[in-house]
Amino acid sequence: MSKKDSANNVHIEKIDEIDQIIHSPSRLKILIVLAEVVKADFTFLVLTTGLTRGNLSANLRKLEEVGYITIEKSFVNRVSRSMIQLTDHGMMALKSYQADMQMIIDALLSELGS
Amino acid sequence: MNTIDSHKKLETELKKRAFLTFHNDGIIDILMGWDLVVIGVSLYLHNMSPLTAFIGLGPLLFYGLLKYEITLPRLGHAQFRMHRSFSVWLIGAVGGVFLLAAVISGIFIRSSSWFVGPISFALMGIAFTMVLITGFNRILAYAILIPLFFIVGFGLKFLSPEMIMATGGILMVVGIWMLVKFLRTHPIQAEEDDLV
Numbered sequence: 361m362s363k364k365d366s367a368n369n370v371h372i373e374k375i376d377e378i379d380q381i382i383h384s385p386s387r388l389k390i391l392i393v394l395a396e397v398v399k400a401d402f403t404f405l406v407l408t409t410g411l412t413r414g415n416l417s418a419n420l421r422k423l424e425e426v427g428y429i430t431i432e433k434s435f436v437n438r439v440s441r442s443m444i445q446l447t448d449h450g451m452m453a454l455k456s457y458q459a460d461m462q463m464i465i466d467a468l469l470s471e472l473g474s
Numbered sequence: 475m476n477t478i479d480s481h482k483k484l485e486t487e488l489k490k491r492a493f494l495t496f497h498n499d500g501i502i503d504i505l506m507g508w509d510l511v512v513i514g515v516s517l518y519l520h521n522m523s524p525l526t527a528f529i530g531l532g533p534l535l536f537y538g539l540l541k542y543e544i545t546l547p548r549l550g551h552a553q554f555r556m557h558r559s560f561s562v563w564l565i566g567a568v569g570g571v572f573l574l575a576a577v578i579s580g581i582f583i584r585s586s587s588w589f590v591g592p593i594s595f596a597l598m599g600i601a602f603t604m605v606l607i608t609g610f611n612r613i614l615a616y617a618i619l620i621p622l623f624f625i626v627g628f629g630l631k632f633l634s635p636e637m638i639m640a641t642g643g644i645l646m647v648v649g650i651w652m653l654v655k656f657l658r659t660h661p662i663q664a665e666e667d668d669l670v
Binding site: 396397398399400401402403404405406407408413436439441443 | 547548549550551552553554662663
């Protein structure tokens with residue numbers, strides 16, 4: 361196997377290591393929005409991501425389970441409001457995901473170019 | 475485009491979208507329209523006084539409360555990172571000076587013909603401080619253009635009390651139409667319907 365082939369195999373294997381929690385269009389949208397704000401409430405995320413309320417809720421729970429976000433519930437005028445914030449762990453995971461995807465895409469482009 | 479640039483672009487895009495939808499409720503249009511109607515009526519009746527200024531500008535004090543009660547429950551709330559540069563702080567400080575000038579000149583105003591001073595100061599002050607509050611530099615262009623139009627209009631004498639009243643009336647009608655549309659498009663949905 362040539363050096364180039366083994367390099368490409370490394371990148372193909374990298375695909376298996378991609379964070380499957382982040383590697384979902386819905387959750388990626390959520391994390392990208394949260395990465396750009398300090399915190400946001402549920403309604404803001406619904407409007408910004410375009411996800412349905414049920415879909416957003418399910419994905420938020422999943423992200424909270426792995427510690428990528430925190431959800432603070434409070435009551436404003438007797439109506440519950442959830443404020444969602446990206447954790448440091450979540451930010452690191454997102455950056456790592458970005459780096460992995462960039463590596464894979466660069467390898468693919470290099471392969472297509474050769 | 476490198477990572478930092480794309481982050482900045484996305485943040486600006488989110489802020490712009492949030493800012494524009496935040497003002498689709500028509501509230502600022504209703505309040506500004508009301509101000510213009512009061513100014514127009516006061517000029518027409520030759521009765522500019524601190525009382526008329528209070529009647530005109532007083533409802534602006536409820537702007538925050540109206541946003542909190544009407545807009546935020548429907549659009550949601552996000553706290554953006556506010557990177558305020560020195561120039562934005564400087565603009566805000568200039569706005570504060572204009573507002574102070576508006577208050578002081580408004581207290582000492584004796585003749586309707588000198589109203590241009592306090593009103594211009596107030597408009598510039600509000601617009602400049604909005605740049606500081608929102609961190610949205612684009613408002614600066616409007617902050618300069620709108621008061622300039624006001625001053626030039628009176629300087630060149632093409633603005634009359636009737637025209638100001640009519641403009642204010644139209645703004646209020648547009649604002650009310652926007653508010654009705656906004657309330658229909660964004661009903662409040664209680665979070666307890668959701669699973670979070």
